Amino acid sequence: MKNLFIIIGIILMAGCTTVKYNGTDAFVKEVDYPEVNKVITAFVGDNLVQKGTITEENVLHVYKAIDGALYDIPAKKYSQIGYDQEQDFYLATGVIRGGLSDPIQALALKKEQDAELCVVTIFGGSACYQGEYERKKQLSEKGNSFQQTLIYSGRVGEKINIGYREFSNNTARPAFNNDVEYDLSSSNTIGYKGALIEVLKADNSSITYKLIRNFP
Numbered sequence: 001m002k003n004l005f006i007i008i009g010i011i012l013m014a015g016c017t018t019v020k021y022n023g024t025d026a027f028v029k030e031v032d033y034p035e036v037n038k039v040i041t042a043f044v045g046d047n048l049v050q051k052g053t054i055t056e057e058n059v060l061h062v063y064k065a066i067d068g069a070l071y072d073i074p075a076k077k078y079s080q081i082g083y084d085q086e087q088d089f090y091l092a093t094g095v096i097r098g099g100l101s102d103p104i105q106a107l108a109l110k111k112e113q114d115a116e117l118c119v120v121t122i123f124g125g126s127a128c129y130q131g132e133y134e135r136k137k138q139l140s141e142k143g144n145s146f147q148q149t150l151i152y153s154g155r156v157g158e159k160i161n162i163g164y165r166e167f168s169n170n171t172a173r174p175a176f177n178n179d180v181e182y183d184l185s186s187s188n189t190i191g192y193k194g195a196l197i198e199v200l201k202a203d204n205s206s207i208t209y210k211l212i213r214n215f216p
Contacts, residue, residue: 016124020082051215052147056137
């Protein structure tokens with residue numbers, strides 16, 4: 001059985017792959033919610049208003065662990081480190097090599113559909129496997145994501161409570177957070193930091209409203 005693995009290894013390690021470390025494409029998505037003058041119903045804890053940008057990056061999501069003859073690839077997300085015309089390259093953190101296998105350099109996945117996922121060694125060889133995996137996008141820790149949000153916190157008597165939150169790179173900025181109380185007996189139009197909404201109906205579990213103006 002060991003000899004069989006060695007033969008398989010020799011076959012799989014044929015060829016030479018050069019790993020590229022030229023990063024990944026960043027995708028900036030604008031967030032502007034909801035539409036102006038559209039009637040919306042939200043519940044306690046829901047976002048009423050959102051404005052900002054989200055920066056995303058490419059990752060490889062392996063859904064089911066791959067138990068290979070030479071390498072084991074755990075089920076997790078792997079960050080992209082580079083690409084060329086034919087394939088994408090990902091960090092191989094967590095990939096386990098067998099005792100007779102060469103040290104690991106990266107993961108590689110050709111851009112063609114149903115491509116095998118390959119473990120690339122420091123010598124440029126590769127061992128490739130079929131499996132359950134998908135290219136996806138996730139929030140980038142290196143990007144400049146920023147969001148402003150108003151959150152509904154319920155009603156007591158004639159007063160409703162609204163929370164203001166700021167997020168930078170998917171992390172809350174506590175110093176800029178605030179909770180504000182509005183008296184609907186005075187006005188059903190409420191605003192914070194330039195965002196303005198008209199409250200049509202509100203109770204302690206939900207609110208129906210229209211956005212008049214989003215954050216500038």
